[in-house]
Amino acid sequence: MRDSLNTVETPSGKGAADENFPVGSFLLPKRLRPHVMTYYAFARAIDDIADNPDASPEDKIAGLNAMDDALLGRTQNPDGSVAKATALRASMLETNVDLAHGSDLVSAFRQDAVKSRYNTWDDLIDYCLRSASPVGRYLLELHGENKAHFEYSDALCNALQVINHLQDCADDLRELDRCYLPLDWCAENRADINMLLEQASPPALRAVQMKCIERTEDLLVTADKLPGKLKSKSLAMESGVIISIAWKLVDKLKRLDPVATRVELSKPQFMLYGLKGAIKGLL
Numbered sequence: 462m463r464d465s466l467n468t469v470e471t472p473s474g475k476g477a478a479d480e481n482f483p484v485g486s487f488l489l490p491k492r493l494r495p496h497v498m499t500y501y502a503f504a505r506a507i508d509d510i511a512d513n514p515d516a517s518p519e520d521k522i523a524g525l526n527a528m529d530d531a532l533l534g535r536t537q538n539p540d541g542s543v544a545k546a547t548a549l550r551a552s553m554l555e556t557n558v559d560l561a562h563g564s565d566l567v568s569a570f571r572q573d574a575v576k577s578r579y580n581t582w583d584d585l586i587d588y589c590l591r592s593a594s595p596v597g598r599y600l601l602e603l604h605g606e607n608k609a610h611f612e613y614s615d616a617l618c619n620a621l622q623v624i625n626h627l628q629d630c631a632d633d634l635r636e637l638d639r640c641y642l643p644l645d646w647c648a649e650n651r652a653d654i655n656m657l658l659e660q661a662s663p664p665a666l667r668a669v670q671m672k673c674i675e676r677t678e679d680l681l682v683t684a685d686k687l688p689g690k691l692k693s694k695s696l697a698m699e700s701g702v703i704i705s706i707a708w709k710l711v712d713k714l715k716r717l718d719p720v721a722t723r724v725e726l727s728k729p730q731f732m733l734y735g736l737k738g739a740i741k742g743l744l
Contacts, residue, residue, distance in 0.1 A: 469524045469542045470506045488699045488739065493603055496552045500599055503532070503549040504566055511570035514636060521574035529567040533560060562599040565591045577639040578654075582676060585626075585641055586619060593622035604693045617684035617704060623677045624710050627670060631657045631720045646672050661721035674714055681707055688742040701742020702735045709734045 489497060510516070510524045530536040531546035538547040549563050569592035579585045597614030601607075626633070626641040633639045640654045647654060652665035662670065684704055688697040709726060717724045726734065 469527050470510065470545065486699060486702070488702065489695050490604075490693075493556075496556055496603060497600070499545075499548050499552045500563070500596075503528070503545045503563060504596070506545045507567055507570045511573040512637060518574045522571055525567050525571050525574065529564055532563050532567070556603055558599060558602045562595040562602065565595040573639070577637070578644060579641055580644050582643045582646070582673075585623070585643060588641075589619040589622045590615065593618035600696065600699075601691075604691075604696045606691055606693065606696070610687065610690045613684055613687035613690060614700075616680045617687055617700070617707070620677045620680035620684060620707055620711075621703070623673060623680075624707060624714070627673060627677075627714055627719050628710075628724055629719075630670075634658065642669050642673065657720055659720065662718045666720070667718065670719070671715070674711060677711055681711065694743060698739045698742035701738035701740070703738065705734045705738025705741065706731065 507525055507528055510521055510528070513521065516524075527536070528543050528546040531538050531543040532550050534550060538544065546563075550560065552558075553560055553563065569588055572588060572591075579588065594611075594615040595618075597618040598608075598611050601610060601614055623641075630640070630642065633641070634654060634657045640657065642654060642657075644654075646652075646669045647666075650665045650668040652663070652669050656663050656666040681704065684707075687704070688701045691697040691700065706726065709730060710724070713724050713726070
């Protein structure tokens with residue numbers, strides 16, 4: 462294990478307020494919100510390790526392994542160097558949530574440290590099943606929901622991940638030399654990922670983005686069923702908020718080029734579509 466907190470965790474300065482979707486909002490039961498924020502802090506920490514532009518792949522993997530070992534109880538944490546992993550282990554043991562929902566995230570971010578291209582949509586979804594789906598599974602287990610509903614939470618979380626990739630596609634390539642657009646779709650449309658570095662998406666690249674958006678809509682159709690499956694009205698409302706915001710972002714991504722402009726919701730739009738989703742989730 463490394464010697465100090467700063468050599469394992471590499472904080473980017475990002476927090477819950479910087480996310481595109483609500484994290485541990487007031488809609489969730491008050492007694493569970495601290496556990497949700499502990500999970501988020503762990504996820505943020507390992508994401509920052511994987512995305513640290515100044516670290517080598519070997520250093521990233523070493524840091525991620527240290528976090529995973531602490532989470533799974535394979536090592537102790539006498540120097541506090543992996544405090545967020547230790548805190549999450551305690552939280553998940555207390556709430557009887559499967560530790561795999563944290564460890565699977567580490568697996569995805571290890572992949573980010575060494576893999577920067579995705580050949581097919583299925584390759585991308587395999588990554589999303591470890592980088593995004595564990596979040597939904599964690600929340601369902603935390604609320605005592607039926608694991609049979611993972612199908613719907615997986616669809617939602619995977620859709621959110623792809624939306625995030627589309628929003629950040631140019632920055633990811635420019636800053637991390639990472640691209641999540643399926644390369645086979647690029648080849649079919651005669652698009653080159655270096656088109657992401659232009660001022661705007663050429664038609665060939667826009668066609669690839671639109672195909673990703675179509676598949677994301679398919680995922681959201683499945684995700685729409687999630688709130689109605691849940692026993693917890695609080696979680697149903699939270700899910701409804703996120704689904705509503707996701708649909709609006711997809712609509713904007715269909716109309717706006719994420720290479721030419723930052724595609725996101727304004728604060729009034731975020732509030733409006735969040736409220737609509739909460740009401741739908743409640744009903």
